[in-house]
Amino acid sequence: MKKVDRKILLNPGPATTSDTVKNAMVVEDICPREADFGSLIESIKNDLVKIVHGEEDYLATLFTASGTGGLEAAITSAVPVGKKLLVVENGAYGTRMVKLAETFGIEVVRYELKYGDYPDVKVIEKLLADDEDISHLAVVHHETTTGMLNPIQEICDLAHKYDTEVIVDCMSSYAGIPIDIRKWKAEYIISSSNKCIQGMAGLVFVIFRASLLPKLQGQKRSFYFNIYNQYVGFEKTGQMQFTPPVQVCYALRQAIDEYFIEGEQGRWTRYKENWDILVNGLQELGLTFLLPYEQQSKILLAIVEPKQAGYDFDQMHDYLYERGFTIYPGKGAKAATFRLSVLGDLYAEDIRAFLNELKNYFNTIS
Numbered sequence: 617m618k619k620v621d622r623k624i625l626l627n628p629g630p631a632t633t634s635d636t637v638k639n640a641m642v643v644e645d646i647c648p649r650e651a652d653f654g655s656l657i658e659s660i661k662n663d664l665v666k667i668v669h670g671e672e673d674y675l676a677t678l679f680t681a682s683g684t685g686g687l688e689a690a691i692t693s694a695v696p697v698g699k700k701l702l703v704v705e706n707g708a709y710g711t712r713m714v715k716l717a718e719t720f721g722i723e724v725v726r727y728e729l730k731y732g733d734y735p736d737v738k739v740i741e742k743l744l745a746d747d748e749d750i751s752h753l754a755v756v757h758h759e760t761t762t763g764m765l766n767p768i769q770e771i772c773d774l775a776h777k778y779d780t781e782v783i784v785d786c787m788s789s790y791a792g793i794p795i796d797i798r799k800w801k802a803e804y805i806i807s808s809s810n811k812c813i814q815g816m817a818g819l820v821f822v823i824f825r826a827s828l829l830p831k832l833q834g835q836k837r838s839f840y841f842n843i844y845n846q847y848v849g850f851e852k853t854g855q856m857q858f859t860p861p862v863q864v865c866y867a868l869r870q871a872i873d874e875y876f877i878e879g880e881q882g883r884w885t886r887y888k889e890n891w892d893i894l895v896n897g898l899q900e901l902g903l904t905f906l907l908p909y910e911q912q913s914k915i916l917l918a919i920v921e922p923k924q925a926g927y928d929f930d931q932m933h934d935y936l937y938e939r940g941f942t943i944y945p946g947k948g949a950k951a952a953t954f955r956l957s958v959l960g961d962l963y964a965e966d967i968r969a970f971l972n973e974l975k976n977y978f979n980t981i982s
């Protein structure tokens with residue numbers, strides 16, 4: 617097994633991966649039209665659904681793309697011509713879905729909040745009640761802009777009361793925070809291979825309610841990101857329609873195996889423990905956070921930029937990067953922040969080592 621230097625990525629994906637996931641990409645060359653490769657994809661799709669307990673009623677389809685490609689597939693495949701999409705927009709990823717829908721001429725009803733404000737379900741209810749043309753609601757589960765966990769169960773329940781289908785961006789929560797899609801009853805959830813599932817970047821997946829297939833058949837907005845064509849194409853031929861990132865698929869297979877070994881609760885516990893160590897250590901350094909405790913995802917923290925003289929995010933980044941730790945800037949939150957995430961193949965000793973270097977950085981400027 618090839619060993620490479622271990623880097624601690626505290627950006628919210630692409631994540632730190634295990635050596636076994638990295639090495640899973642070193643495989644014999646294979647044409648992705650071979651049956652062996654088709655079996656690999658089939659097993660991946662089935663397990664992706666299993667991770668959110670959707671075996672009874674849900675299906676998965678894969679696209680070669682970053683996460684946004686999956687959002688594009690869900691939004692352009694789901695919303696019928698002439699209908700509207702309600703977007704809960706309390707972070708940059710909510711705004712991304714607005715822009716995405718508008719690019720395709722889909723009319724959007726925006727529930728705009730400051731990045732870091734908690735959505736009020738009463739406002740969502742009013743928006744749904746006031747506009748019968750809203751057929752779909754899109755919301756981010758874990759808003760990676762701020763580290764906020766949005767109230768998906770309540771939002772799904774409300775949307776369904778108004779016969780509205782729900783598209784949940786689970787990019788940075790899927791396989792980290794336990795999700796039971798049978799409870800949410802969301803129609804579509806989307807995530808990518810390079811976040812909490814701890815694989816490599818290059819694949820995105822949409823998990824959708826099986827009974828929607830006939831409805832999806834007529835949707836023709838996108839050629840490449842078309843859920844119906846992609847799903848049915850694979851069912852008919854055992855092959856993906858377009859060239860998959862072959863080695864990334866092997867890495868995802870390995871990452872899924874490692875997920876099941878660690879277990880849903882095991883992974884969540886490890887992330888929460890890492891997060892607790894991080895929070896405590898940052899507090900000891902006198903840092904404060906954008907969000908109140910109860911709104912936090914326990915996966916990513918938006919930290920208010922310190923006022924300390926001599927503090928400079930870029931210098932702090934470079935200091936830490938040279939020592940093997942990658943940190944992440946803020947993204948338009950209501951206060952100036954930088955971000956740290958514990959998603960990935962990270963352990964308590966990694967977080968402690970990071971805190972130690974961060975302390976050293978602050979000592980250099982004080």
Ligand SMILES: Cc1ncc(COP(=O)(O)O)c(C=O)c1O
Pocket residue numbers: 628629682683684685709756758759760785786787788808
């Ligand atoms: C909540 C959320 N949505 C969507 C994305 C998709 O981004 P990308 O297309 O760069 O993978 C991300 C990536 O960080 C994300 O965190």
